[in-house]
Amino acid sequence: MSEPLVLGIETSCDETGIGIVRGRTLLSNTIASSMDEHARYGGVVPEVAARAHLEALQPSIDAALAEAGVGLDDLDAVAVTSGPGLAGALMVGVGAAKGLAVSIGKPLYAVNHLVGHIAADILTPDTEPLEYPTVALLVSGGHTSLLHVRDLTTDVELLGETVDDAAGEAFDKVARLLSLPYPGGPEIDRAALDGDPKAIRFPRGLSKASDLAKHRYDFSFSGLKTAVARWVERCEAEGVEVPVADVAASFREAVVDVLVTKALAACADLGVPRLLLGGGVIANRRLRDVALERAEAAGVTVRIPPLALCTDNGAMIAALAAELISSGRRPSTLSFGADSTLPVTEIQVAERS
Amino acid sequence: MILAVDTSLGTAVAVIDDDGALRAEAATSDPLGHAEVIGDLLVRVLDEAGAGEITHVVSGMGPGPFTGLRIGIAAARTFALGRGIPVIPVPSHLAAALTHTGEGRFAIVTDARRREVAITVFDGTDADGVPAVVADTVLVPASVADAHLAGVRRIDVATISGADLARVGARALAAGRTLTGDEPLYMRHPDVVVPGAPKKVGL
Ligand SMILES: [Zn+2]
Numbered sequence: 301m302s303e304p305l306v307l308g309i310e311t312s313c314d315e316t317g318i319g320i321v322r323g324r325t326l327l328s329n330t331i332a333s334s335m336d337e338h339a340r341y342g343g344v345v346p347e348v349a350a351r352a353h354l355e356a357l358q359p360s361i362d363a364a365l366a367e368a369g370v371g372l373d374d375l376d377a378v379a380v381t382s383g384p385g386l387a388g389a390l391m392v393g394v395g396a397a398k399g400l401a402v403s404i405g406k407p408l409y410a411v412n413h414l415v416g417h418i419a420a421d422i423l424t425p426d427t428e429p430l431e432y433p434t435v436a437l438l439v440s441g442g443h444t445s446l447l448h449v450r451d452l453t454t455d456v457e458l459l460g461e462t463v464d465d466a467a468g469e470a471f472d473k474v475a476r477l478l479s480l481p482y483p484g485g486p487e488i489d490r491a492a493l494d495g496d497p498k499a500i501r502f503p504r505g506l507s508k509a510s511d512l513a514k515h516r517y518d519f520s521f522s523g524l525k526t527a528v529a530r531w532v533e534r535c536e537a538e539g540v541e542v543p544v545a546d547v548a549a550s551f552r553e554a555v556v557d558v559l560v561t562k563a564l565a566a567c568a569d570l571g572v573p574r575l576l577l578g579g580g581v582i583a584n585r586r587l588r589d590v591a592l593e594r595a596e597a598a599g600v601t602v603r604i605p606p607l608a609l610c611t612d613n614g615a616m617i618a619a620l621a622a623e624l625i626s627s628g629r630r631p632s633t634l635s636f637g638a639d640s641t642l643p644v645t646e647i648q649v650a651e652r653s
Numbered sequence: 654m655i656l657a658v659d660t661s662l663g664t665a666v667a668v669i670d671d672d673g674a675l676r677a678e679a680a681t682s683d684p685l686g687h688a689e690v691i692g693d694l695l696v697r698v699l700d701e702a703g704a705g706e707i708t709h710v711v712s713g714m715g716p717g718p719f720t721g722l723r724i725g726i727a728a729a730r731t732f733a734l735g736r737g738i739p740v741i742p743v744p745s746h747l748a749a750a751l752t753h754t755g756e757g758r759f760a761i762v763t764d765a766r767r768r769e770v771a772i773t774v775f776d777g778t779d780a781d782g783v784p785a786v787v788a789d790t791v792l793v794p795a796s797v798a799d800a801h802l803a804g805v806r807r808i809d810v811a812t813i814s815g816a817d818l819a820r821v822g823a824r825a826l827a828a829g830r831t832l833t834g835d836e837p838l839y840m841r842h843p844d845v846v847v848p849g850a851p852k853k854v855g856l
Contacts, residue, residue, distance in 0.1 A: 354727055357730065361731070391687070392724065392727050395688055395726075395728040396731045403731065403732040
């Protein structure tokens, strides 16, 4: 089976993603987001997300099949995110995937969400295939991870990750401090438009020599968030108007700087001149621009999948499963669950023996 | 044949014939682990049910702890989607009540976590053979459940019978009735508050 037709189900956070791929060809990428329902809370509420997944699943599967122009009978396999992510949200997808796979009598592949983000890149037929090894920087509201990918289906290593907030969460929290709406990423971007990124020198988390020894590739954004909060409070205490544009631009610069610096440090340390970017925060233009500019100076090639494949989606889950199938991997048993802290080394969960 | 799936308490899956006779059932009473077991239970029950076509899927809609409850509903819906057949949503307490309907007024009581119980009061069956609800499902603190019931016979239930769930669904189907909507019987709002102004961190 060289070109397996796979339907992927992704429910690890607030997007219900159903994707259909044939091998490395994208046929459908249907996403239902509950983002609007979270806006009033200023962040993703797990129970709200899980309820929304249950509602969105069936219509999303129908829409994806219609868009791809295939029937359930045509599928070679079903794929689902087992983790990492929000447990209650993941479980809706796992239940749905098992019900569907048993119903149509097709094999089921339970896969790793983070590795799925890397697999998104193979759905870009107009570019050269992804070369290995590569360093991958995955940044979203749910995760901030730096990976060493030696092989997509067999060998992925976690170099570092956030020790507190995800970068996307930091954007949301700082947006709130600046009285900007949720989600914070695009709002901070808009506010930063006329700001000076060098106006305020906000701290770069885990970047001091003393931190680097232990946390060379780890990230921390809670100190940065607190620094912004202090700065805003000081303005208010002194009765001066908060220079929102400068604060937004300087905050964003601090996040981008630390992300790109650590990613390129990993490339240099490992002698890997390739960097793949993924996750919803890649939609941030400043992050892409700085990454491209500094990578070029460092002789590192940067790959960025289309943004619709960078945010959480089912197509990347289907794509990863298609690669697993093509490389001869057996399906998962039906006895896996949702694993909110699934390590990145577990690319596929519960492979049949 | 009718397939029923319920994860409002443990995990229960069953297949019955159109006349209500049991073909196969499988269940675990574990109040957790629904996601892990649901697939294998479905396979086992379908294997044991033997030849014949599943025409409907009955989905137990709770009440029950949300996280687990949703897993069965999700599986029921996608199973039905895969076969191109309809889902019949049924309140899980109706299944629990089915075998007690000859015994006068009684209450089905299930654990709702957070030291609360879910209570539905029944009395016999209606003309369609569906357990007759005389007081809708409510959540009450476990400590005052007896006072709330005021002498109504209390039946504490820790598992739901998939077969009885299927039978209630079959009776609703035969009567052309809808017993509950597509929304799970959550009984609680998502546990979340709208944030106020950001907390001061101090200068
Ligand atoms: Zn993600």
